[in-house]
Each structure stands twice: as C-alpha cells, then as structure tokens.
Amino acid sequence: MRYALAIPLLLITAACSETSQPDASPPPQEAGDSASGTRPADQPQFITVEGRIGEGVECPILETPDGDTYALSLGDADFGPGDYVRFTGEMADASFCMQGQGTLIAERIEAIDPRRATAIRRGLGASS
Numbered sequence: 001m002r003y004a005l006a007i008p009l010l011l012i013t014a015a016c017s018e019t020s021q022p023d024a025s026p027p028p029q030e031a032g033d034s035a036s037g038t039r040p041a042d043q044p045q046f047i048t049v050e051g052r053i054g055e056g057v058e059c060p061i062l063e064t065p066d067g068d069t070y071a072l073s074l075g076d077a078d079f080g081p082g083d084y085v086r087f088t089g090e091m092a093d094a095s096f097c098m099q100g101q102g103t104l105i106a107e108r109i110e111a112i113d114p115r116r117a118t119a120i121r122r123g124l125g126a127s128s
Contacts (some may be wrong), residue, residue, distance in 0.1 A: 036101035045106055048088040052114070055081045062087055062104070071097030073105045084114040 051064035053072065060072045060081070079085055088108040095103035121122065 004062075018045070046088050046090055047104070048086060049104070050086040050112060051080055051084070053079055053083045053085060056097065056099045058099070059103065061099050064118040069100035071095060071100045071103040073097075073103055074109070075106050077106055077109050079109055079111070084112060086110050086112050 029079065049062060049064055049068070049070060051062045051068075054061045054063055056071055058071070061076055062070045062072055062085070064070075070087075072087065073089075073095070086109070087104060089104040091105045092103040092105050097103045
C-alpha cells in the first residue's frame with residue numbers, strides 16, 4: 001500500500017518541478033521595423049546605393065544610375081517618389097516586395113544632389 005501512494009506522489013512532484021522550455025517564438029518587431037522586410041539573423045552587412053526613389057507595385061523602389069532596382073523598406077523615413085538619395089541598409093532575408101534585386105532595410109538615408117553624385121562617380125570632383 002505504501003508503494004501505491006508513493007508512485008503517484010513521485011509523478012506529481014516530478015511534473016510540478018519540470019522547468020519550462022525557453023520561448024522559441026521570434027522576438028517582437030521593434031516599432032520602426034516594417035512588415036515589408038525581415039532583418040537578417042546574423043550580423044548586418046550593409047550596402048550603400050544611390051538613385052531615385054520611385055513607386056513600386058508593393059513597396060517603394062530605388063533605381064540606380066546603373067539600372068539596378070531595389071525594393072525599399074523605408075520605415076519612418078520622410079522620403080518618397082522623386083527623391084534622389086544615398087541609401088545604406090541591409091538586404092532583407094524575406095519580403096513581400098516583388099521588385100528588384102531584393103529589399104533593402106534602411107539604416108541611413110540621405111538626400112543628395114544627383115548632379116554632384118554623377119560628377120563624383122565620373123571622377124570630376126565637387127567643383128563641376
């Protein structure tokens with residue numbers, strides 16, 4: 001009879017003392033993150049491109065002078081179609097944006113003068 005009571009008590013004690021597993025759900029998105037792009041899991045590898053922002057099908061796009069196109073996740077940035085910018089960001093792992101070579105998630109965006117940018121690219125300096 002002692003063993004009949006001891007076994008259920010041991011099972012109950014073991015069940016109550018189990019440590020819970022760590023939460024495997026992804027961390028919540030920060031307020032500035034956009035649903036259009038998912039940040040890479042490893043260390044960010046930033047790329048910098050320049051061009052004119054245009055209207056894309058799902059997301060804004062950036063068209064470079066070389067003809068490359070990137071979808072943009074602008075977050076709260078105050079830039080839009082027609083602005084010529086230098087865009088530094090990281091390539092999203094996943095995105096619902098369906099245009100270009102990938103979706104860039106903004107780290108830094110600065111407005112630049114396209115004439116000055118073209119002169120520097122051609123090696124003419126800022127005095128042109």
